Amino acid sequence: MPVTVLLVDDEPLVRAGLRAVLEAQPDIEVVGEAADGAAVIPLVRQLRPDVVAMDVRMPLMDGIEATRAVLRTVDAPPRILVVTTFEDDEFVYEALRAGADGFLLKRARPAEIVHAVRLVAEGESLLFPASVRRLAARYGDGGRAARAPLSEAGLTEREAEVLRLMARGLSNAEIAARLVVGTETVKSHVSAVLAKLGARDRTQAVIAAYESGFVAPG
Amino acid sequence: MPVTVLLVDDEPLVRAGLRAVLEAQPDIEVVGEAADGAAVIPLVRQLRPDVVAMDVRMPLMDGIEATRAVLRTVDAPPRILVVTTFEDDEFVYEALRAGADGFLLKRARPAEIVHAVRLVAEGESLLFPASVRRLAARYGDGGRAARAPLSEAGLTEREAEVLRLMARGLSNAEIAARLVVGTETVKSHVSAVLAKLGARDRTQAVIAAYESGFVAPG
């Protein structure tokens, strides 16, 4: 069954963009839209989305407030993915304190947006690279930010290493040989990578690696 | 067992570059080097490489001559991959007539080089996009060049379509649904794509798609 998403943003254009990006995925379904945080609660109750993609700046009730409201008043609340235009650390931190599960810049690439939705839907938290580092530097792991072993999506060093080898086309057995560990170990790492990236298989993981710039062509 | 390669180029720098690129692959092994075509035959007899990466311009004996000589005098000859600096159609065509199995530009990206070696090692012929088209236009499928339905590695339109969907992370079943055909059909196309790209699985195919610029991040 697909991941259901509720879009909350005052700009129709942004909603349309998000919808286009997300609907292009077979496993993601946009079940509703709202133009302001004030309209969110009844919609969440009615639609029961897995994820709410929530804008920060909105006229009546901003995303931070709306996040708090949803988490406070709805039982079995959805995961909250905060969508913002600026790399505004203040907002990010506030949103995380309000209980958001991740945040995402509107300028993110489609694949990043998709992965973000998949990730939070699966119960993972995420912050994206640029802001994560500054956040960690400023607040010292203030929110749910991972200790950021690496920057990308909370991958551990070993997992990142495995992902790099995956992105070079190696099989589990080849990775095992390269790292001088057992194939079972590699499978564990691969599974962890898939989970953290919100990928269904190694191909999607490699795509994510390219799309996020974790590995670069050439 | 790995693919064994003999490098033949008068420039040490180029040899070093090729060696670095190829040795980075677990399934490829550089077993020897030669600085001129004149030294190739005894080396081929001694080392019995699967593939000879042969430069065109060399001081004593050029790559075309050397290719002819090897194929004429060695039994169970290796596959010949002609490496050239320029998109010189004349040389390409001559090399193919001499019996070379593929050619490759030095400016090609590492992944392309790797795939070229794998491809010819597996008995496939290959010509790379830019020159293929001009070749086909000029000689009317004079050599082993495919009719080049699309530009990339001789993929047909349908295969290219399938590759694009593969590069978006879709499974065979999802691709089948998207294209409104059976999964068996998709499997056929995928197999064709893998063969033509010299990829072992869909992950390597997607990597090739990114590395060759067939699909672009973002």
Place this chain on the structure above:
DNA sequence: ACGGACCTCCCCCGCACGGGGGAGACGATC
């Protein structure tokens, strides 16, 4: 009329892959 590519679908088959568990060892942290 004939070959040749291409697209479509079918069979069988083996295996790597990925999900779901669990578990021991180590170091850092508390």
Place this chain on the structure above:
DNA sequence: GATCGTCTCCCCCGTGCGGGGGAGGTCCGT
């Protein structure tokens, strides 16, 4: 000392994947 995360390895299990064949259809150029 207890706890936590990481890395390591193990089990079972289902299935998607890819290789190996083949075959019928269309459309093309010759």
